[in-house]
Amino acid sequence: MKPRHRKLAIIVSGVSALGIAAALVLNAFESNMVFFFSPSQVAANEAPRGKSFRIGGLVEEGSIKRQSDGVTVNFVVTDTAKVIPVVYTGILPDLFKEGKGVVAQGKLSADGVFRADEVLAKHDENYMPPEAAGALEQARIQKTVMTQ
Amino acid sequence: MIPELGNFALILALLLAITQGTLPIIGAARGIPSWIALARPVVQGQFVFLAIAFGCLAYSFVNNDFSVMNVARNSNSELPIQYRIAASWGSHEGSLLLWVFMLSAWSVAVSVFSRHLPDEMVARVLGVMGLVSVGFILFLLVTSNPFDRLLPAAFEGSDLNPLLQDPGMVIHPPMLYMGYVGFSVAFAFAIAALISGEMDAAWARWSRPWTTVAWVFLTIGIMLGSWWAYYELGWGGWWFWDPVENASFLPWLVGTALVHSLAVTEKRGSFKSWTVLLAICAFSLSLLGTFLVRSGVLTSVHAFATDPARGVFILAFLVIVIGSSLLLFAWRAPKVGLGGKFDLVSRESMLLANNLLLMVAAGSVLLGTLYPLIMDSLDLGKISVGPPYFEAVFVPLMTPAIFLMGLGPLARWKQASLPELMLRLRWAFGVSVVTALLMPFIMGEWKPLVSFGLLLAFWVIATIFVSIRQRLHNSGQGGLFTKLARQSRSYYSMHLAHFGIAVFIIGVTLVNGYETEKDVRMEIGSTVEMGGYTFRFNGASPVSGPNYQAMRGDIDVLHNGEKIRVMQPEKRTYNASGMAMTEPAIDTGFLRDLYVALGEPLEDGAWVVRVYHKPFVDWIWFGCLLMAFGGILAVTDRRYRLKVHTKHVETATVADDKRVASNPRLSTGGKKA
Numbered sequence: 001m002k003p004r005h006r007k008l009a010i011i012v013s014g015v016s017a018l019g020i021a022a023a024l025v026l027n028a029f030e031s032n033m034v035f036f037f038s039p040s041q042v043a044a045n046e047a048p049r050g051k052s053f054r055i056g057g058l059v060e061e062g063s064i065k066r067q068s069d070g071v072t073v074n075f076v077v078t079d080t081a082k083v084i085p086v087v088y089t090g091i092l093p094d095l096f097k098e099g100k101g102v103v104a105q106g107k108l109s110a111d112g113v114f115r116a117d118e119v120l121a122k123h124d125e126n127y128m129p130p131e132a133a134g135a136l137e138q139a140r141i142q143k144t145v146m147t148q
Numbered sequence: 149m150i151p152e153l154g155n156f157a158l159i160l161a162l163l164l165a166i167t168q169g170t171l172p173i174i175g176a177a178r179g180i181p182s183w184i185a186l187a188r189p190v191v192q193g194q195f196v197f198l199a200i201a202f203g204c205l206a207y208s209f210v211n212n213d214f215s216v217m218n219v220a221r222n223s224n225s226e227l228p229i230q231y232r233i234a235a236s237w238g239s240h241e242g243s244l245l246l247w248v249f250m251l252s253a254w255s256v257a258v259s260v261f262s263r264h265l266p267d268e269m270v271a272r273v274l275g276v277m278g279l280v281s282v283g284f285i286l287f288l289l290v291t292s293n294p295f296d297r298l299l300p301a302a303f304e305g306s307d308l309n310p311l312l313q314d315p316g317m318v319i320h321p322p323m324l325y326m327g328y329v330g331f332s333v334a335f336a337f338a339i340a341a342l343i344s345g346e347m348d349a350a351w352a353r354w355s356r357p358w359t360t361v362a363w364v365f366l367t368i369g370i371m372l373g374s375w376w377a378y379y380e381l382g383w384g385g386w387w388f389w390d391p392v393e394n395a396s397f398l399p400w401l402v403g404t405a406l407v408h409s410l411a412v413t414e415k416r417g418s419f420k421s422w423t424v425l426l427a428i429c430a431f432s433l434s435l436l437g438t439f440l441v442r443s444g445v446l447t448s449v450h451a452f453a454t455d456p457a458r459g460v461f462i463l464a465f466l467v468i469v470i471g472s473s474l475l476l477f478a479w480r481a482p483k484v485g486l487g488g489k490f491d492l493v494s495r496e497s498m499l500l501a502n503n504l505l506l507m508v509a510a511g512s513v514l515l516g517t518l519y520p521l522i523m524d525s526l527d528l529g530k531i532s533v534g535p536p537y538f539e540a541v542f543v544p545l546m547t548p549a550i551f552l553m554g555l556g557p558l559a560r561w562k563q564a565s566l567p568e569l570m571l572r573l574r575w576a577f578g579v580s581v582v583t584a585l586l587m588p589f590i591m592g593e594w595k596p597l598v599s600f601g602l603l604l605a606f607w608v609i610a611t612i613f614v615s616i617r618q619r620l621h622n623s624g625q626g627g628l629f630t631k632l633a634r635q636s637r638s639y640y641s642m643h644l645a646h647f648g649i650a651v652f653i654i655g656v657t658l659v660n661g662y663e664t665e666k667d668v669r670m671e672i673g674s675t676v677e678m679g680g681y682t683f684r685f686n687g688a689s690p691v692s693g694p695n696y697q698a699m700r701g702d703i704d705v706l707h708n709g710e711k712i713r714v715m716q717p718e719k720r721t722y723n724a725s726g727m728a729m730t731e732p733a734i735d736t737g738f739l740r741d742l743y744v745a746l747g748e749p750l751e752d753g754a755w756v757v758r759v760y761h762k763p764f765v766d767w768i769w770f771g772c773l774l775m776a777f778g779g780i781l782a783v784t785d786r787r788y789r790l791k792v793h794t795k796h797v798e799t800a801t802v803a804d805d806k807r808v809a810s811n812p813r814l815s816t817g818g819k820k821a
Contacts, residue, residue, distance in 0.1 A: 021545065025515065029515065071747075091748070105532075
């Protein structure tokens with residue numbers, strides 16, 4: 001091979017390797033993005049079925065119920081306008097409390113119950129997850145619009 | 149009085165930093181010896197005043213001066229003394245003060261250990277570090293003064309976040325910051341080289357140990373953070389791809405590329421512009437990391453403070469630093485030159501390939517970390533990118549990198565032969581394949597991914613053996629130990645760090661492949677079986693700590709019917725903040741960890757208990773320690789210690805460079821030679 005050809009070969013292989021890497025990264029990115037929906041959006045059927053997504057809001061007062069196995073917990077997430085029933089099996093974070101902000105990731109089942117495989121409550125007593133705060137704010141605006 | 153003294157010292161430090169950032173650089177450009185000579189004393193003066201400022205802050209914390217806002221917000225009179233000291237860098241303001249304090253400590257180190265460097269060079273390097281310091285001290289004084297008073301004084305402080313009340317958290321931030329800030333030295337050297345347009349093998353040899361030391365600190369800092377998350381957050385993971393973790397991992401990836409690229413620049417005179425670019429990137433990502441964690445833009449554990457003024461200031465600072473250094477790079481890099489040529493198959497080309505893979509990996513982490521923030525700030529919807537993305541990207545990118553990691557050290561510089569390499573490594577390859585296929589059976593179950601992970605690890609270990617064997621074979625007469633002693637420390641350091649990677653991979657592979665996690669309801673006297681161990685729950689009883697109340701569980705661990713250990717996990721509630729905290733109990737072993745944590749209390753003294761069996765999990769952190777030791781060994785290499793020897797090497801490398809430059813085969817940048 002002439003040096004010029006060799007150089008060309010290197011450049012071509014380098015560029016195609018970078019191209020493959022970029023395609024790989026973007027493909028993985030595309031398929032692993034998790035979207036966030038507020039309880040109102042879920043109620044309006046905006047959330048996908050059969051795909052994982054996140055919900056957030058407040059844990060409704062008096063809604064936490066533990067099933068007899070001790071590790072499965074039912075609770076309700078509200079944005080003060082709409083609610084979603086959630087079921088989760090496992091240990092909840094330390095700061096998971098009724099009336100406090102929460103974000104959960106999972107899938108919506110056919111019966112309208114959100115099956116969470118991850119529950120996040122943030123590690124500061126007075127800290128509200130921004131997603132949850134956003135959902136509450138959105139619902140408040142909606143209500144004001146409707147009452148006017 | 150003491151806080152005002154601290155504030156005053158900080159202002160004086162700012163004035164010195166401004167002097168440091170201007171006069172020596174101008175002096176070096178205009179050739180004014182007295183201005184150049186200013187660099188060292190000013191650096192040392194700045195260090196003294198920052199030490200006073202930091203001491204004043206620590207004093208206020210130790211003495212519970214709740215008339216200082218920062219103390220009132222982040223400490224409490226019940227807080228044990230070691231955490232009161234640690235609280236001085238637990239807050240946003242305090243941690244930034246620690247940042248500039250460390251920057252000045254690194255600057256002093258440069259000013260002391262640079263006697264053999266040309267004075268102009270030292271003046272430029274210290275000048276650049278002074279400019280960085282100006283930015284940070286201004287930021288402290290303008291937006292986040294740690295000495296702000298709270299009037300009237302609070303009667304009691306609102307406590308340090310309980311998560312931070314832990315020995316790991318006392319040393320994790322200083323280590324991490326030493327790493328972040330350490331890259332400022334490499335950055336300053338790179339900028340100095342761009343300004344002067346002089347960049348040779350000697351330049352690489354000066355900046356190499358500094359970069360390695362920074363890399364070692366960063367490695368240990370990340371390791372401590374991962375270990376802390378494992379035992380303190382209470383759910384037993386060791387890495388979450390949380391933006392805060394990514395923020396520290398990004399400079400690590402680029403820093404790793406930089407360490408290797410510097411090696412090429414020192415030994416072969418190649419990769420010059422690339423090295424400079426990496427040094428700029430590594431420090432920029434350190435700044436970005438500080439920005440992400442400290443401005444409150446993230447929605448994660450560390451986002452304690454939210455204040456837009458701070459965010460805007462750091463963002464502006466970031467734009468100025470990164471923008472101006474990249475502009476300087478674009479303008480001056482052609483002067484620096486491309487350096488030596490090398491062949492398609494050579495150690496250089498393999499190192500370049502690994503550099504690119506590390507940079508693509510860093511790019512993908514950056515994308516996954518920043519994209520959700522950008523989407524959110526543009527109101528395009530809230531998304532999150534979790535561990536599945538990073539895992540899907542990382543494994544395919546790191547696989548060829550680790551394969552090349554085994555190949556590279558055996559390949560010749562400049563021109564290597566692929567068939568010859570294959571011949572030399574056929575046994576290493578065979579042995580690693582067979583071991584990787586068989587090992588999973590010992591663990592009890594064959595899994596393809598486990599075999600694959602082990603293959604990478606064993607490949608690295610096998611190639612290290614081959615490399616050392618052949619090296620000894622080629623190093624003349626003498627017994628085994630004479631030959632072993634003849635090899636340089638930097639040679640061993642490379643293999644030690646690579647061996648650390650192998651150990652790390654083994655840990656990750658086996659813990660991912662064979663861990664067992666159970667969240668179970670346990671009544672008093674009930675048992676759970678896992679990994680050959682029996683856990684018996686004897687109930688939980690109240691205990692009180694210095695600043696918290698807790699329920700302490702009592703769990704017997706039985707192995708082959710014999711009680712081997714009592715584990716006492718706690719569920720704590722901190723008095724001052726009322727915050728709940730899970731404190732797991734961990735039985736650490738060479739081959740496995742047993743991990744129990746209390747969940748929630750149920751009726752009749754029963755609890756939900758989390759029981760984990762984690763094989764080889766400690767190998768993950770042990771591997772990181774080996775990498776760090778490798779780095780430490782590298783900087784103790786004799787060529788950094790002996791100045792007489794240094795000169796000799798310098799001339800040799802320059803001669804090398806000329807020989808390489810006269811070979812018109814290939815150029816790094818694809819430019820016609």
